[in-house]
Amino acid sequence: MWTDSHCHLDAPEFDADREAVLARARAAGVGLLVLPAVEVAGFDAVRELAHRHGAAYALGIHPLFVGRATDADLERLRRALAENRDDPRLVAVGEIGLDHFVPGLDRERQRHFYVAQLKAARDAGLPVILHVRRSADALLHGLRRIPVIGGIAHAFNGSSEQAAQFIERGFKLGFGGAMTFERALQIRARAATLPETALVLETDAPDIPPQWLYRTAAQRAAGLTGRNEPAELPRIARTLCELRGWTPEQTAAITSANVRAALPRLAGLPAMEVGA
Numbered sequence: 104m105w106t107d108s109h110c111h112l113d114a115p116e117f118d119a120d121r122e123a124v125l126a127r128a129r130a131a132g133v134g135l136l137v138l139p140a141v142e143v144a145g146f147d148a149v150r151e152l153a154h155r156h157g158a159a160y161a162l163g164i165h166p167l168f169v170g171r172a173t174d175a176d177l178e179r180l181r182r183a184l185a186e187n188r189d190d191p192r193l194v195a196v197g198e199i200g201l202d203h204f205v206p207g208l209d210r211e212r213q214r215h216f217y218v219a220q221l222k223a224a225r226d227a228g229l230p231v232i233l234h235v236r237r238s239a240d241a242l243l244h245g246l247r248r249i250p251v252i253g254g255i256a257h258a259f260n261g262s263s264e265q266a267a268q269f270i271e272r273g274f275k276l277g278f279g280g281a282m283t284f285e286r287a288l289q290i291r292a293r294a295a296t297l298p299e300t301a302l303v304l305e306t307d308a309p310d311i312p313p314q315w316l317y318r319t320a321a322q323r324a325a326g327l328t329g330r331n332e333p334a335e336l337p338r339i340a341r342t343l344c345e346l347r348g349w350t351p352e353q354t355a356a357i358t359s360a361n362v363r364a365a366l367p368r369l370a371g372l373p374a375m376e377v378g379a
């Protein structure tokens with residue numbers, strides 16, 4: 104059974120056919136999904152989706168959403184973590200982090216929310232799900248100041264030195280659709296050579312489409328969305344199988360075990376619940 108360690112099932116892109124998306128994921132052998140929140144307004148939605156569909160969830164404020172977040176939202180996050188502390192489906196604080204790729208974002212504001220949420224995770228004893236985009240060193244700097252129990256650096260695309268520092272701090276590294284592109288040499292090098300205990304799989308659906316769903320700007324303008332979905336995970340994983348020389352069964356077992364190690368509260372959940 105596969106584990107999609109990062110899926111935005113609450114995204115509006117899935118409003119029209121969420122049940123069918125989940126049915127396809129289950130049919131494809133994706134037995135567990137982790138649903139990170141992106142803003143306080145979505146906390147109830149991810150929690151309810153996780154409970155309704157046997158998934159896990161995380162609560163946090165995404166760096167691309169801090170522009171409209173406030174310090175009161177940080178208080179709401181702390182309160183939500185406290186209120187749901189006995190909910191076995193709440194497995195992490197996330198999606199939090201820093202985006203140094205998208206132009207025009209306020210880095211100081213991102214840092215403020217990142218640091219505050221690291222503290223909330225530390226105080227709650229929860230791991231974190233990190234958004235890393237040209238920001239690995241800055242994220243590691245925060246983790247050195249405010250150590251948490253670990254987590255997942257999602258959509259990892261850094262150097263082997265940066266990977267080693269995340270691993271040293273108890274993190275697994277997330278790989279998904281980006282590694283299906285032949286030109287993704289750095290990502291493929293990491294996926295091929297990192298310790299097998301460090302690798303987790305993810306779709307980031309509806310985002311980060313794999314190569315076969317990629318649409319050009321012209322195609323998107325013509326209405327082709329290229330929406331990614333959790334049922335794509337086994338096909339995305341074929342790249343990892345090829346890079347590592349693993350069978351799909353091995354790949355599913357190794358990466359699912361790694362997600363459980365990164366997010367220890369998953370151990371309290373029965374497996375293969377999607378669609379239950």
Ligand SMILES: [Zn+2]
Pocket residue numbers: 109111139198307
């Ligand atoms: Zn995400």
